[in-house]
Amino acid sequence: MLHHCALCHIDLDGISVRRGGQVLLQDVSMHIHCGQLTVLIGQNGAGKTTLIRALLGQIPHTGVIRHVDSRGLDIPHLRTGYVPQVLQFDREMPLTVQDYLAASLSRRPVWTGVGKKTKEKVKQMLADVEAAELADRPLGRCSGGELQRVLLALALEPAPDLLVLDEPVSGIDRNGMRMFLDLLMNMRQTRHMAILLVSHDLRFVREYADHVVLLEKSVLTQGKPGEVFASPEFAAVFGTGEEEAED
């Protein structure tokens, strides 16, 4: 069912996660291809976030994650970039977008100021996500959509092999979401990376995804959006016609 593109891919083979005697993920296998937008869908509690955390190496799991080149040979390192669903932070904190990005780039403590070189770098990072005007804005005064861009800029530095995004449930309007997805679609072609998006909003999945994975503790079905949306597994999880009802 999977077509093998000429580029690299990340292979998940038999990933399982157990915690406290409970099975959170059971034998999840999938390929995430470079240059493609792979979208993970499923109900709340289906294990989407658990899978991400396993991918990022934050929780123990069994099974194998391999980073493979076009000839099927292992690439030793997998560099991941991560955009969280929400940033739950103290919005009154005196901290500009530039401070936050500079703290991740440079060893110089940002309370002593931000060096010229780092400033240039931050400017470039923000320009890449069409958010150049945010550099001097306090992080707590950014809207949901603006924050998502800042987090994307952060996740893209250093350039990841796999970009993992947990799409926000709320706080971003439809237009903002569309602009963000367009940005991602553009990047998946210009940058050498695979993108895994956890979507809580089926409305955009059919339009944007290259590959869709339906998760419910294990992979129920995967394939092109059209195939997955027409599958009996999809109907069993989401019901038929619900997608239209949401529009």
Add this chain to the structure above:
Amino acid sequence: MEGIYSFLDAILPLEAYQFTFMKNALLAVLLLTPLLGLLGTMAVNHQMAFFSDALGHSALTGIGLGIVLGLRNDLLAMLVFGVVWAIMICLIKQSGSASTDTIISVFSSTSVAAGLLILARGGQFAKYSYLLIGDILAVSPEDLLYLLLALAGTLVLWIVLYNALLMTSVDPMLARSRGIRTRLIECGFVVLVALAVMLSIRWVGVMLINALLILPAAAGRNLARSSRQHAAWTVGIALVSGIAGLTSSYYMDTSAGATIVLFSAAFYAVSLLVRGIRK
């Protein structure tokens, strides 16, 4: 030392600073207040004000244990106990329990009680009352040297930890995904605060140490937009409160520590007003 004293005479032609003990106290204030303030910026942003308060209280137990174990060196006993205690609290915080503040409170009151139990045996507590209110006027040149070295060390650690700590306090999971060892960094900060608190407690006292950590940083936070401004405002407020507090305590014949803290509190009140007006 003589060079520094004559320099102070030249820039501070006040009656208060004719005395060597006042000069020493002033130097101690110049060393202590900015550093505690800087550490405070992160304590405030990391929502650890209550925690640092509890740390201060544990100094009593540290000294008490030192006496029970027969240690001659109070400071060493406090430092060791403070660090152990800090790591314990840090582990509790990271265990993700919802009632962290309750647990900290339990630890805090237990350590105060244990400390008092030992120190007040046979009505001897008066000997240790300096721990409660501190005595910055008793700083000797030798103390100043140790203070300078210790604080320089603290500052170096602070510079090394800061960025990673900042990333951690905004979003730990995101910080972890970027290879930051958030638990280690958090514990490092807690230990750092413990060290700074224990080093200063003799001069500032258990009752007031947290005010020096939290008040300037809390005031600075109301005025600042960026990390740099936060640090600058905090250090400025800490220094001005320190100098003004010490000087006026001489003329008003009041407790130096308490006067310094009240100046900081006044700055906090002003910062709240400014913040309100800006909004």
